[in-house]
Amino acid sequence: MSDPHAPSPAPAPSAPASAYDMGGRSEAEGAATFAVLVDNEPGVLHRVVGLFAARGYNIESLTVAETDRTRHTSRITIVTRGTPHVLGQIEAQLKKLVSTRQVQNVTTDPNGVERELALVKVRNGGPDRLEAKLLADIFRAKVVDTTTTGFIFEITGAPAKIDKFIGLMAPLGLIEVSRTGVLSIERAAEG
Numbered sequence: 515m516s517d518p519h520a521p522s523p524a525p526a527p528s529a530p531a532s533a534y535d536m537g538g539r540s541e542a543e544g545a546a547t548f549a550v551l552v553d554n555e556p557g558v559l560h561r562v563v564g565l566f567a568a569r570g571y572n573i574e575s576l577t578v579a580e581t582d583r584t585r586h587t588s589r590i591t592i593v594t595r596g597t598p599h600v601l602g603q604i605e606a607q608l609k610k611l612v613s614t615r616q617v618q619n620v621t622t623d624p625n626g627v628e629r630e631l632a633l634v635k636v637r638n639g640g641p642d643r644l645e646a647k648l649l650a651d652i653f654r655a656k657v658v659d660t661t662t663t664g665f666i667f668e669i670t671g672a673p674a675k676i677d678k679f680i681g682l683m684a685p686l687g688l689i690e691v692s693r694t695g696v697l698s699i700e701r702a703a704e705g
Contacts (some may be wrong), residue, residue, distance in 0.1 A: 518610070530652070541599060546601045548620065549590075549606060549617070550589055550608055550618075551588075552614055553587065553615065554587055562611065572594060573594055576695055577694060578590045627698060627701060631695065632694070634669060634683055634691050635656070635666050635691070636688055637663055637690045638664055649682050664689070
């Protein structure tokens with residue numbers, strides 16, 4: 515029989531979540547947008563995406579296009595999420611890729627500009643139709659197609675603006691959304 519007045523045993527220490535656990539410190543996750551200038555050659559996009567996949571990082575948005583034919587460069591804009599430590603690792607790994615010419619963390623750069631384009635299809639009639647059109651005007655969304663039963667709006671702006679517009683359209687008959695992904699560029703120097 516055990517003694518009810520005896521001290522209870524200390525709880526067993528919990529095992530770390532992974533071999534890379536650094537004392538259980540927790541950092542808040544945040545989103546980051548990286549603009550990566552790369553050589554425009556076969557396999558570069560595959561290497562960039564492979565870097566994320568090999569380390570278990572998620573890509574929330576990815577856009578790629580050639581930016582300078584004479585210099586054979588393309589710009590890859592990647593939106594991802596992680597702790598500040600993880601985002602720092604991603605940036606360092608992107609810089610190490612052979613075909614990388616430049617990496618810019620647009621999120622932390624005061625001169626960084628981010629924009630996105632979305633097409634938003636809404637089916638509605640009656641008062642909801644008028645409300646959808648009024649909201650589109652407030653958000654400066656352009657009507658690119660209309661029928662007697664709905665609209666397709668084109669909206670550009672910061673991703674948060676597009677998220678808000680989509681959220682407001684949801685109760686008004688939102689059917690479908692198509693987004694380009696984030697594009698970024700650095701503001702021109704003054705002077």
